[in-house]
Amino acid sequence: MGIERINSRIADIQSRMIAMQTQQAGRNVQAQSAKSATGAEGGSFASALESAVAQTGAGKTYTLNSKGIPTELAAYGNGKIPANALEQVGNTRHKLWAPAAESLNRMINDAKREGVTIGITDSYRPYEEQVDLARRKGLYSQGGLAAKPGTSEHGWGMATDLDLNSKAQAWIRANGEKYGFSENVPREPWHWEYKPPTA
Numbered sequence: 721m722g723i724e725r726i727n728s729r730i731a732d733i734q735s736r737m738i739a740m741q742t743q744q745a746g747r748n749v750q751a752q753s754a755k756s757a758t759g760a761e762g763g764s765f766a767s768a769l770e771s772a773v774a775q776t777g778a779g780k781t782y783t784l785n786s787k788g789i790p791t792e793l794a795a796y797g798n799g800k801i802p803a804n805a806l807e808q809v810g811n812t813r814h815k816l817w818a819p820a821a822e823s824l825n826r827m828i829n830d831a832k833r834e835g836v837t838i839g840i841t842d843s844y845r846p847y848e849e850q851v852d853l854a855r856r857k858g859l860y861s862q863g864g865l866a867a868k869p870g871t872s873e874h875g876w877g878m879a880t881d882l883d884l885n886s887k888a889q890a891w892i893r894a895n896g897e898k899y900g901f902s903e904n905v906p907r908e909p910w911h912w913e914y915k916p917p918t919a
């Protein structure tokens with residue numbers, strides 16, 4: 721990262737802090753006029769600051785279609801997500817829809833700080849790869865291990881297959897929801913699907 725980028729990042733964080741301090745001042749006035757101000761406000765300010773700094777695009781929400789797919793993804797089509805809507809997971813070769821990748825990266829880093837290692841074995845699966853997988857592993861409907869091409873959750877860039885030891889499996893079952901990830905396929909404890917925040 722160049723020094724200009726670091727400086728602009730610092731300026732960005734400083735301006736967010738000033739904005740939040742301004743909001744905080746407003747809240748303190750309200751709190752004092754309602755009840756007595758307590759330390760609780762300080763805690764919420766600290767956590768608001770932490771999440772604002774940690775999350776780019778914080779607070780953005782998405783509209784889902786009737787199948788639970790964000791409308792902006794549904795418009796591209798399953799397995800047809802353009803490269804500029806995808807983002808890399810850590811320094812791996814894996815990519816997911818950008819909001820899912822950002823949330824997964826945050827989860828992996830938070831787990832790491834607690835001594836838990838989350839690996840990744842699969843991610844976004846373009847349509848051609850879904851066709852290939854179905855040919856090699858057979859369709860679920862015929863007792864195989866692959867979704868019908870064009871219907872895989874991996875084709876939306878919202879599902880990931882993780883490499884989890886027992887400690888990591890327990891950690892993600894306890895914490896995954898905070899990052900928008902849920903375990904939603906029976907008998908596939910490695911498969912975790914991202915649900916974006918909705919309005």
Ligand SMILES: [Zn+2]
Pocket residue numbers: 842874879880881910911912
């Ligand atoms: Zn999967």
